[in-house]
C-alpha cells in the first residue's frame with residue numbers, strides 16, 4: 130500500500146472542507162476560480178507547438194479489418210499504427226465501425242445529464258468516504274491533500290464491464306435513453322478495444338491475443354463522462370492536469386467541436402485536433418509495461434476555455450485486479466533489457482491513484498532496478 134500522510138488520512142476520513150464542490154456550481158456562482166484551482170506549475174510551462182497538431186497520427190482501422198484490403202494495405206496501416214504508438218503513444222482511429230449516430234447520441238446523453246438541475250444530478254453523487262479508489266458516480270477527483278491543485282471538471286464515472294458488476298444506481302435514468310445508449314456504446318467500445326489490443330500485440334510480434342490474455346476476461350472498463358464548464362482564467366486553471374492513464378488502453382470520444390486535449394511529446398505540448406467521428410486511442414501504463422517500453426503511455430492534459438463548455442467520454446480498459454503485469458518475455462533481450470517489475474494490477478491501482486492525484490507519474494515507481 131502507498132504511504133499516507135496525516136493530512137491525507139484526515140482528508141480522506143471526513144474533513145468536508147477538502148471535498149471539492151461541483152465545478153459547474155463554481156462556474157455559475159463565482160467570477161474567479163478559487164485559489165485551490167490555480168495551477169502552480171506555470172513557471173515550468175513547456176511550450177505549445179502549433180505546427181505539430183496536424184501530425185497527430187490518424188489510423189484507418191478499416192484498412193486493417195476489411196477483407197477487401199490487400200495484404201500490403203493492411204501491413205502498411207499496421208506499420209503506421211506501430212510507429213504512432215512508439216513515438217506518440219496514441220492515434221485518432223477512423224474507420225472504427227462505431228456508427229456516427231451512436232457517437233452523436235452519446236454526446237447528447239453527456240450534455241443532457243450535465244444540463245440537469247444539480248439536485249437531480251446529485252442523486253448519482255459519488256460516495257466520497259475515501260475507502261475505495263475507484264469511486265463511481267457523479268463528482269470530481271477525491272481530494273487527498275490541501276496542496277492538491279483541483280481540476281475544472283465534473284465527472285460521471287461508471288463501471289461498464291464486467292456487466293454483472295455494474296452499479297445501476299449510479300446510472301442516470303434521465304436523459305431517458307442514457308442507460309440504453311451507454312449500454313450500446315459499451316458493447317461497441319469493448320469490441321473496438323479488443324480489436325485494437327489484438328492489432329497492437331500482432332504489431333509487436335506477439336500472439337494476437339497476448340494482451341487480451343494478460344488483461345483477462347474479467348478485466349474492467351470504466352466510462353468517464355467529463356464536463357468542463359467555461360472558465361474565466363483558462364491560462365491558470367486545468368480542465369485535467371497533466372497525467373498518463375493507468376490501465377491498458379483508453380478510448381476517448383472528444384467533444385465534437387471544442388478542442389482542449391493536449392499531449393506532451395519531445396518537450397512540447399501538442400493540441401489534439403477534433404476530427405469528426407474519430408475516437409482517440411491512447412496507450413496507458415499497463416501496455417507500456419507489457420510492451421517493455423516499446424509503446425508509450427503519453428502524458429496528456431486538458432485546457433479550459435473561457436467561453437465554451439466541453440464534453441468528452443473516456444473509456445478506460447484495465448487488467449483484472451489480481452493479474453500480475455510485467456514485460457512480455459519476447460520483448461526482453463540483451464539490447465532491450467527488462468524495464469519494469471512485475472506488479473499486481475490492484476497494487477498498481479492504489480499507487481497510481483495516490484501519485485496521479487499529486488501530479489506524479491506512477492510508472493516510474495514500476496521501473497526495474499538497474500544492477
Ligand SMILES: O=C(O)CCC(=O)C(=O)O
Pocket residue numbers: 353355369374381382383384389390429431440441442443
Ligand atoms: O477530455 C479529454 O479529451 C480527455 C480526458 C482524459 O484524459 C481522461 O479522462 O483521462
Ligand SMILES: [Fe+2]
Pocket residue numbers: 372373374429
Ligand atoms: Fe487521460
